[in-house]
Amino acid sequence: MKDRRNTMQRELTYEVVLSYPGHPSAEDIYRVISSKYSTISKATVYRNLNMLFDEGKIGKVPSILGFEAHYDHRTDHHSHAICIKCGKVVDVDVQYDMDLVDVAVSMEKGFMLFSHDLIFEGICSDCRNKESSYGTEGIKD
Numbered sequence: 466m467k468d469r470r471n472t473m474q475r476e477l478t479y480e481v482v483l484s485y486p487g488h489p490s491a492e493d494i495y496r497v498i499s500s501k502y503s504t505i506s507k508a509t510v511y512r513n514l515n516m517l518f519d520e521g522k523i524g525k526v527p528s529i530l531g532f533e534a535h536y537d538h539r540t541d542h543h544s545h546a547i548c549i550k551c552g553k554v555v556d557v558d559v560q561y562d563m564d565l566v567d568v569a570v571s572m573e574k575g576f577m578l579f580s581h582d583l584i585f586e587g588i589c590s591d592c593r594n595k596e597s598s599y600g601t602e603g604i605k606d
């Protein structure tokens with residue numbers, strides 16, 4: 466019955482990603498699952514997330530700037546912005562001509578392109594608010 470258990474655990478992982486607001490990390494997903502099913506291992510959750518991503522069921526924002534990868538219940542092509550202070554990832558629904566960018570890059574580099582991702586880096590409004598209310602000297606690591 467190992468297959469059946471694996472399928473159930475994968476379904477559960479999928480449901481948690483779908484219901485999680487925003488872009489959870491593998492750690493976030495593991496925390497939710499382990500609070501209900503304490504027997505599930507972290508390695509299993511990580512493996513299931515990778516499988517769901519490979520199957521195209523969930524999206525993934527790659528690890529960047531030392532922050533871990535984030536998963537996404539959206540699988541349509543869209544861009545992301547990441548906060549360099551807290552690592553929060555948000556969707557950016559700015560429309561631009563993706564094909565035009567691909568054509569420009571393939572002409573320049575001779576690549577046949579299938580896709581590309583845009584990730585904006587900046588400081589989110591929460592972190593900016595914190596900075597302005599405490600003053601910049603107040604914030605030390």
Ligand SMILES: [Zn+2]
Nearest residue numbers: 548551589592
């Ligand atoms: Zn932030």
Ligand SMILES: [Zn+2]
Nearest residue numbers: 537539555556
């Ligand atoms: Zn997203």
